[in-house]
Amino acid sequence: MVRPLGLAIVLLAVAAGGAVVVHDMKSEERFAPIRARLVSMLPLRITDIQISGRVLTNEDSLREALGVRVGDPVLGFSVEGARERIDALPFVDHSVVERHLPGTIVVRLTERSPFAVWQNQGRFMLIDRAGNQVRDQGMTGKDAQAFIQLPLVVGLGANTAAASLVDALATQPVVRDHVAAAVRVGLRRWNLTLHDGTTVLLPEGEDLPALKRLAELQAAMKLLDRPVISIDLRLPDRMVVEQPPPAAPAPEGQPAANPQSPANPGASKPTAAHDGPQGAAPPRPAPKAPPNAPPAEERASTHPPTAGPHVPPPTPPAAIPPFPSGQAQPRKALPPPVPNLPPNGEPEARRRT
Structure with a gap:
């Protein structure tokens, strides 16, 4: 009795396993086109990035925090890492980052209120x-x-x-x-x-x-x-x-520009009169005599020089001695008034006598 019962159990198990195998084979055949389609789409690329809610957040900073751009593999994008980086930006209170196959990334921002x-x-x-x-x-x-x-x-x-x-x-x-x-x-x-x-x-x-x-x-x-x-x-x-005021003039202590400095390249050199001792001027050339004039010795003997009138040099004014400080200079006495003369030139008192 025991042997027939065990044999029956084994047969039932084999039949059930065969049914499972047949069912799995049918499922694989049913999903084979879907699996082939997914395989044909690999590697998936990002084709669109959608951002909403951005007002104060800098767009370049946001895209840098997102970490991907159009053309990158979509399956290599970390949603959690991008969300953490975006939440660290100024003005961002929190963000929502989603990946939609086959190639869309969606970012929704909720910014803080400072204006x-x-x-x-x-x-x-x-x-x-x-x-x-x-x-x-x-x-x-x-x-x-x-x-x-x-x-x-x-x-x-x-x-x-x-x-x-x-x-x-x-x-x-x-x-x-x-x-x-x-x-x-x-x-x-x-x-x-x-x-x-x-x-x-x-x-x-x-x-x-x-x-x-x-x-x-x-x-x-x-x-x-x-x-x-x-x-x-x-x-x-x-x-x-x-407009701003003009530049202030040079201070008084600043030396004047040197005429011989490089700032004045066209300035002329000093003449020989400046180079002589104590600035003495060079001697003037003697005037030329007329063509038919006698020699200088004969002119001197024929026409002796005549002495002109003697003109004494002007006398310099006498120096006025200074007065000691604190003392007033004495005033000179004025001359007596001159009486008015009549038209004939004689004083009126003499005319009465």
Whole structure:
């Protein structure tokens, strides 16, 4: 009885194994085309990278953190590693990175809310578009980099008016790249401080037209690259540019330029009169005698020289001795007054007698 029962069990096991083998062979035949298609698609390449939610994050920094580009193998892309690198970027709160076969990479960013840096009464604060202070923002790590990259607005009321100015600057990148800070003036208008220290005075409520006009001037004459103190654009029909003062003259102690120095190569050399002893002039040549004149000895004997009248040399004025300091010089006595004479020239008293 035992032997027939064991034989039956063995036969049942063999039959079941055969059924499994037949089923597996049918499954392999069914999935063979799919497996062949997958094999034909290897190696898969990245054909598209989709990024959404990026506003403040730098695009080049984001693509560098992603670590791949179009044409790289899609199966060699590490989703987890890319997500960790992207989350470490400034302004990124968190990110979602997905891989969609056959060749698409999807990145969705959720950025932090800082929009600008507001300086007021010596304090620096991160603010959002509405001008409200962003909480839990420090000056270490990613937050320190955010402070450097965000626009800086200064002054009372600058936080609530920053959004419109930043949007206007975004339309004129040529001007925006020169701006270091924007100072709010009287709760009414803006002064732009450029990186070289130049101040640009914008009109009240006309930020966008003034910035467009400034961009045109930069394209035409490179105004923002010139050494000026201020550019006043408050008047719509004119522009006032303040230039730096001229260079100061040389100090009094500085020696004058030497005429013989290399700075004056055309200066002439001193004449022989300057080279003689004590600056004496050279002797003048004797005048030539007429052609038919007798010799000098005969002229001297025939016409002896006549002595002219003796003119005594002028007498120098006598020196006036100085008076001791502190003593007044005595005044000379004036002569008595001269009486007035009548027309006939005789005194009136003599005429009576």
